[in-house]
Amino acid sequence: MAKTGQKILIADDSTFMRVIIKKLLAENGYLSIVEAENGREAIEVFEKEKPDLVILDIIMPAMGGDVVLKKLMEIDKKAKVLMVTAVGQEQIMKQCRKVGALGYLVKPFKEKQVLKIIKKIIGPGKGQKIL
């Protein structure tokens, strides 16, 4: 039986980005990953799975990450959310911080940087497969 450790929700409309982030997390002990490919799904999955951390893309069709963030904070004001963006807009990031995001990453991000910030928020990956 595998210990899966902390649960992380990756919300990004790009399957490629979800695969890349999931791969990086899994290689570093974060084995319990759930995904959402749009804002609505992110909210549904968040309510159902209650993840320890949400990695949330800003630019998504229909419902942007900044709107999703507000909804998540309404559901759980202690939600831990890390914003991800390809457009490093300082103003949007400041607004997200005010709403409750714990930080943000600008793509393309360095893997060490991602792990450092995640470790700071939820601790090192605790998942381990028992062979």
Added chain:
Amino acid sequence: MIEKGYKLTWLERDALREITSIGAGNATTALSKLMKRRIDVTIPQLNLVSIQTVPEIMGGPEKLATAIHLRIKGDTTGSLVLLFDKASALLVTDILTGKEIGTTKTLTAQDNEVLINMGNILADSCLKALSEFLDLKLMPSEPGVATDMIKSIMDTVLVEFAKKSDYALLLEVEFITPPTRVKGHFFLIFDLATINQIVNAINKKLGRKRKEEA
């Protein structure tokens, strides 16, 4: 010679869209800092298109526009084009030169230099992001500026493409800077040989071998 009907898997297409969007996103961030303005961007559109249709996609072959364009060299080849309609080009110039909005009525050689400088900064930002992500060397050539009909501009930009490929990968991002209403389009154009290289780099990053859809 690249054959027609080049096939990408769904994941490869998604990856291409995402990676080129990251490049465009980094470029618009640089533009935002340069203009000291907020920039709103649309969701990027990525399409594999016939080279002949590119001027139509960009707004119509006879439409007047100002374009800052450069070639991408290094491990891949391609082009980067920043396209503005006439009014927006003049607005951008006013903003970049610190003049009151509405001052510039026609672009001078000096204004073109300012636009070229902007092109350099954007290209550098975009290609650096792509290079880091793909582990490929991508470098910009010296940008050029042209104010002309879109067809004439694109004839120059695409002349190298036409020798090698009938198709180009076109990424389009529209951006607006409220409240000045500067509106522009950012295009990344790659030929099929370059797409192949980028797709191989993507699959390497995913840790998988290339599969083609049936």
